[in-house]
Amino acid sequence: MPEQKLKRPRTGRPDASPTLEDVAQRAGVSTATVSRCLNDPARVSEVTRTQVLKAVDLLGYAPNFGARALAAKRTDTFGAIIPTMENAIFARGLQAFQEELERNGITLLVSSSSYSPELEEKQIRALIARGADALLLIGHDRTQQSYDLLERKRIPHVIAWSIAPDVPRTSIGFDNRTAMKTLTHEVLALGHRHLAVISAPRAGNDRARDRCRGVVDAMVQHNFDPDRLRIIETPYSISNGAEAFQTLVTTASRPTAVLCGNDVLAAGALTRARELGLRVPEDISITGFDDIEIAQIVSPGLTTVHVPHRQMGTHAAKLLVAMRNNEYADDPASSVELDATIKWRDSLGPVPETGANTTD
Amino acid sequence: MPEQKLKRPRTGRPDASPTLEDVAQRAGVSTATVSRCLNDPARVSEVTRTQVLKAVDLLGYAPNFGARALAAKRTDTFGAIIPTMENAIFARGLQAFQEELERNGITLLVSSSSYSPELEEKQIRALIARGADALLLIGHDRTQQSYDLLERKRIPHVIAWSIAPDVPRTSIGFDNRTAMKTLTHEVLALGHRHLAVISAPRAGNDRARDRCRGVVDAMVQHNFDPDRLRIIETPYSISNGAEAFQTLVTTASRPTAVLCGNDVLAAGALTRARELGLRVPEDISITGFDDIEIAQIVSPGLTTVHVPHRQMGTHAAKLLVAMRNNEYADDPASSVELDATIKWRDSLGPVPETGANTTD
DNA sequence: AGAGAAAATGTAAGCGCTTACATTCATCAC
DNA sequence: GTGATGAATGTAAGCGCTTACATTTTCTCT
Incomplete structure (x- = not known):
């Protein structure tokens, strides 16, 4: 033997x-x-x-993956942390992101932060511990520790869904502020003077913040007092949108146009408008942001801002792969700004001639 | 020194x-x-x-995660493979799943199979290699190799979104077939005789298959010839639903009720109906399945089957944790069947008295 | 005070893989 | 034929952690 x-x-x-x-x-x-x-x-x-x-x-x-990672010091794994999977826009972008990674033989690890910077920091830690070679992050709002960590460990990362012109970070996205400003210009051009916005909570969410700022920008540019702008913050959901809308229109000085921070909120507003017997856009105009599927099936169709979600995902993946391969390491100059354009449908119209809008 | x-x-x-x-x-x-x-x-x-x-x-x-896993032979990581993240129903269930795991200190790894059993097998392999302690899978359709693999490696797993009474596997979900059958009974009870269904592709998707079978079941039970049932298969998307609907209503013998395999397809059908000048439900009835948000904001509201997505996710997580802890190992008896109930809204009504529906 | 038990800590052997370096062996120019 | 060359393969040292077991310290009780 x-x-x-x-x-x-x-x-x-x-x-x-x-x-x-x-x-x-x-x-x-x-x-x-x-x-x-x-x-x-x-x-x-x-x-x-x-x-x-x-x-x-x-x-x-x-x-055995762990053993391999341990020995090779490389995992071929990227991580992504999104606020929530329930938001279609992230789901879609993420799907595209994943597909592109797949093409490069890279596995994706996903986790969600529930819009909490603290939770996100925890997730970043976890993802790094798991050996993520690179990270996809949403927006610029996060704890300093998170940034330090990323820096210290030299983890390539890109920030998506938002660009901040003045921050030296590789990011891929569009300018939420300018996009919303452009939309607001259109609203103003249609004669609306009394606006309101329904926004997602702005704390820890630079996209929401930028969108609100965009509205203000446009108003200021037209010499309107931005202090008169009513802003309601409420978490992402149809029913919240509906509630907020109702609050808005049942107050003394009802707005003639309601700009929503995203399509879901807008869909809620639209639904409630119908329930309240308000015609859109004859009686009141409503706009959205994101241009997800919902925007085209509600009636009237939602005038909104089209965001290239899938493109963002794909692009982010390519960028990250390149960064990991050191092709152009962490150079903020490699940031890319995509276009977000207005998608006209029917929910935005001229200001009503007469009606409930008082000009006290 | x-x-x-x-x-x-x-x-x-x-x-x-x-x-x-x-x-x-x-x-x-x-x-x-x-x-x-x-x-x-x-x-x-x-x-x-x-x-x-x-x-x-x-x-x-x-x-270092890899090192820890290697030494401890345990990763505190579960995996989930869903067909696609773009489908809101999975996204929602998954979110709940993740939240529950989080509570147990477990990290979730997600990947998507694009409805392909081969791809899913690959993903299972990858997840196992990464040390997933347990797996969440969708539906019963997969390659035999996948099942063998799971068996051989003794990976606890539960199958969600579908239950198959006769298969000895731990699953958590609802009975797609019976649910659809119940809905169809209602449709039939409203006088409709000429039905059609728009379904997701049935290959590799037992949910879609079961739903179609449910329609047939009901018809048979009422002594209607199921061969007359027109079924169009098309991938999940609003525009596909619209196209399919158009095909259906422009044929000689137009159905009086169109049962859709899911809400997204139904939303497409609804939109196209409006574009075609068909009133719902006066001229034609349309039903959905899933009861996602979209169902309540389209107009008319979609009559559909309500599925407890989040509940399923949460429950699946609990089950899996228990299984991993060997509390009741892999006992198919621990399967749980949830209720899927009809959610009445306005898109389903009585058959039109007169009209285009011929009874050749 | 001293024996014995219990608590706290240290030692070191892997976990399954990659990879630098060493070895073997066939090939080839001269 | 001989040494150089390079291709194919083997050897073995870790990678960073957990944990069985050994050792030391502290406590408890008579």
């Missing part, structure tokens, strides 16, 4: 996964050869390769 | 992450103590603990 050279005689457990060593033994080669066979097939001769591959197949071998 | 006992003198690289050993040294204890301090604080004395924690903080130490 030939001397067995088993360091670790396999236990009887049938569920134990086969290891590199098992494969090596089976194929009659060293573990190094098996490893090479799997990671760099060209360096192994034709015959051994088939031998090894056969053994792999037979044993149903799959490399 | 006291003898340094540094196995691996730290290189000058400032970006290298501190290791357990660094912390141990700093705190003047052994690595074992640090490890215990982090994983089982009770086993360490108060004073050492604070010392260690201080060192951890100072160094910004975060454990």
Whole structure:
């Protein structure tokens, strides 16, 4: 009986996964050869390769990820932290992001922060511990510690869904502020003087903040007093949008146009308008932001800002891959600004001639 | 100078992450103590603990996940593979799933299979290699190899969004077939005789298949010839729903009720109906399935089947945690069936008295 | 005070993989 | 034939952590 050279005689457990060593033994080669066979097939001769591959197949071998990461110091894993998966815009962008990564042999780890910077910091830590080679983050609002961490560990990362012209960070997105300003200009041009906005909570959410600022920008530019702008903040949901809308229109000085921070809120507003017997846009105008599917199926169709979600995801992935490969390391100059354009549909119209809008 | 006992003198690289050993040294204890301090604080004395924690903080130490998994043979990571993140129903369930896992200190890894069993098999492999302790899967349709793999590696897993009474697998969900059958009964009870369905592609998707079967079941039960049922398959999207609807109503024998396999398809149908000048439900009835937000904001409101998405996610997480902890290992008996109920809104009405529906 | 138990800590052996370096062996120019 | 060359493979040292086991310290009780 030939001397067995088993360091670790396999236990009887049938569920134990086969290891590199098992494969090596089976194929009659060293573990190094098996490893090479799997990671760099060209360096192994034709015959051994088939031998090894056969053994792999037979044993149903799959490399242990942790061990590989430990030894190779590289995981081929990227992470993404989004505020919530329930928001279609992130879901869509993320899907595109993932598809692009897939093409590069990279696995994606996702977690959601529920719009909390503290939670996000925790998630960043977790993702780094898991060996994420690079990270996709949403927006610029986060704790300083988060940034420090990223810096210290030299984790390539890009910030999506928002660009901040003055911040030296690689980001990919569009200018929420300018987009909203442009929309507001249109609203103003249609004669509306009494505006209101329904926004997502602005704390910890620079996109929401920028959008509100955009409205103010436009008003100021037209010499209107921005202090008269009523802003209601409420979390992302149809019913919240509906509630906010109702609050807005049942006050003494009802606005003639309601600008919503996103389509979901706008959809809620639209629904409630109908329930209240208000015609859109004859009696009141409503606008959205994002241009998700919902915007085209509500009636009237929602005039909104179209955001290239999928494009952002794909682009972010490419950028991140390049950064990891050090092709152009962390250069903020590689940031890209995409266009967000107004998508005209029917929910925005001229200000009503007469009606409830008082000009006290 | 006291003898340094540094196995691996730290290189000058400032970006290298501190290791357990660094912390141990700093705190003047052994690595074992640090490890215990982090994983089982009770086993360490108060004073050492604070010392260690201080060192951890100072160094910004975060454990290396791969190494930990390798040594502990446990990752505290669960995986989930969903068909696509773009479908709101999965996104929502997944969010709930994740929240529940979070409460148990478990991290979630997500990937999407694009409705392809082959791709899903690949993802399962990847997730297992990454050390997922347990898996959440959608539906029962997958390759035999996938099941074998799960079996062989003894990976606890639950199947969600679908229950198959006759299959011995732990699953959590509702009975798609019966739910659709119930809905169809209602449609039939309203006098409709000429039905059609717009379904998601049935290959590799047991939910879609079951829903179609449910329609047939009801028809058979009423002694109607199911061969006359027109079924159009088309991928999940609003515009596809619209197209399918148009095809359906422009044929010679137009149906009086169109049952859609999901709300998104139904929303498309509804939109197109409006564009075509067809009144819903006066001229034609349309139903959906899932009861996502979209169903309540379209007009008329969509009569659909309400599915408890979040509940499913939460429950699945609890089940999986229990399974991993061996509380009741893999017992199919622990499957749970949730209720899916009809959500009445306005898109389903009585069959029109007169009209285009021929009874050739 | 001293034995024995319990608590706290240290020692060191892996976990499954990659990879630098060493070894073997066939090939080839001269 | 010989040494140089390079391709193919093997050897073994870790990667950063957990944990069984050994050792030391502290406490408890008579």
